[in-house]
Amino acid sequence: MKKVGIIFAMEEELKELIKYLNIENEYTIFDLIFYEGKIHNIDCVLVKCGVGKVNAARTTQILIDNIKVDYIFNIGVAGGVSNILKIGDIVIGENLVQHDFDITAFNHEKGYIPEIGVYIKSDEYLYTIANNVLREKNELNVVSGVIASGDIFCTEEKMGEKINKKFNALCVEMEGASIAQICYLNHIPFLVLRSISDTPNNNNTITYEKFLETSSKNIAKAMNEILEKLSNDTL
Numbered sequence: 001m002k003k004v005g006i007i008f009a010m011e012e013e014l015k016e017l018i019k020y021l022n023i024e025n026e027y028t029i030f031d032l033i034f035y036e037g038k039i040h041n042i043d044c045v046l047v048k049c050g051v052g053k054v055n056a057a058r059t060t061q062i063l064i065d066n067i068k069v070d071y072i073f074n075i076g077v078a079g080g081v082s083n084i085l086k087i088g089d090i091v092i093g094e095n096l097v098q099h100d101f102d103i104t105a106f107n108h109e110k111g112y113i114p115e116i117g118v119y120i121k122s123d124e125y126l127y128t129i130a131n132n133v134l135r136e137k138n139e140l141n142v143v144s145g146v147i148a149s150g151d152i153f154c155t156e157e158k159m160g161e162k163i164n165k166k167f168n169a170l171c172v173e174m175e176g177a178s179i180a181q182i183c184y185l186n187h188i189p190f191l192v193l194r195s196i197s198d199t200p201n202n203n204n205t206i207t208y209e210k211f212l213e214t215s216s217k218n219i220a221k222a223m224n225e226i227l228e229k230l231s232n233d234t235l
Contacts, residue, residue, distance in 0.1 A: 100150035
């Protein structure tokens with residue numbers, strides 16, 4: 001049986017999926033708390049990494065090195081930067097990009113990472129399963145495309161528009177692309193899923209806090225549906 005690692009930035013996101021987990025073990029590695037058990041008979045390890053790309057990358061490597069996971073999901077909330085999205089919608093990350101990675105001084109395009117490129121593509125199998133399951137079973141709007149990550153909470157509408165235009169990004173958050181980079185370098189299949197909690201409009205801090213719980217419930221439900229399908233496929 002394969003082992004699935006699931007990473008969250010915040011406690012609010014983790015607590016919604018942990019409701020689906022039959023906890024068998026709880027332990028700490030480098031001050032991170034890991035919850036291990038089964039969802040639909042799949043061995044899962046849930047962990048809160050903390051906010052930002054460095055925290056996310058650190059946690060991903062620990063999951064790979066210390067817990068020997070076979071697949072990694074990163075789920076949580078995000079800010080929409082595309083006008084096709086509304087609060088509560090689900091975004092499946094087909095490609096991930098670090099919108100704040102900038103070595104344009106060396107004649108590379110914005111977001112380009114040496115030896116990797118601009119975009120990191122999600123695992124095709126996990127991406128296909130998520131698309132099929134969520135579009136069939138979910139009453140919410142489900143969209144696939146680019147998720148952009150950066151170490152900034154995007155509050156300005158102009159910044160959101162710029163990221164959308166430059167990278168064709170659907171939403172912005174602070175962890176997914178760094179998790180994608182670590183998985184890519186370690187040859188670990190991964191997928192990033194987001195539920196939209198806000199949009200950059202100078203009031204999105206208030207909107208974010210208001211809809212954080214609802215969006216966290218939405219993405220936990222979506223993850224549970226994906227795991228149910230994966231259990232039938234015998235991961």
